[in-house]
Amino acid sequence: MNTSTSNKKTIMVVDGxxxxxxxxxxxxxxxxxxxxxxxxxGTNSIATGAMLRAGADAAATGENALIHNAGLADxxxxxxGMISANSMLGEISPAMADAIASAPGMxxxxxxxxxxxxxxxxxxxxxxxxxxxxxxxxLRSLL
Numbered sequence: 001m002n003t004s005t006s007n008k009k010t011i012m013v014v015d016g017x018x019x020x021x022x023x024x025x026x027x028x029x030x031x032x033x034x035x036x037x038x039x040x041x042g043t044n045s046i047a048t049g050a051m052l053r054a055g056a057d058a059a060a061t062g063e064n065a066l067i068h069n070a071g072l073a074d075x076x077x078x079x080x081g082m083i084s085a086n087s088m089l090g091e092i093s094p095a096m097a098d099a100i101a102s103a104p105g106m107x108x109x110x111x112x113x114x115x116x117x118x119x120x121x122x123x124x125x126x127x128x129x130x131x132x133x134x135x136x137x138x139l140r141s142l143l
Contacts, residue, residue, distance in 0.1 A: 009035075013040050016089075025078075029139075063095060
């Protein structure tokens with residue numbers, strides 16, 4: 001996405017299952033008018049479609065798309081489970097988790113106590129919207 005004619009940063013949004021989290025993230029990015037290209041990477045076509053309908057600039061699906069684009073993105077945004085092999089009901093393969101964790105771009109993780117992961121200090125009372133707002137604020141400061 002970051003072509004030679006564009007100086008915009010690329011934000012890769014990762015989601016799986018139904019794509020609801022990724023859809024919400026992209027909608028909030030669009031509302032915030034972040035000056036960046038948004039690339040949606042779904043672990044399945046349903047998730048990819050949901051994120052594309054939310055306003056992603058481009059989208060792709062599957063393990064190879066995720067592995068390839070993780071190394072190119074300036075920022076990778078998604079649930080914390082995306083860096084844990086076999087999370088998201090097995091949709092994140094070990095190769096996918098490694099590609100994200102090893103990517104040079106900054107990872108902005110949405111802390112969810114799911115997928116057999118518990119993040120200390122993360123309140124269950126803090127809603128998804130507030131967690132995503134925090135990611136938006138951080139990206140705004142970095143862009």
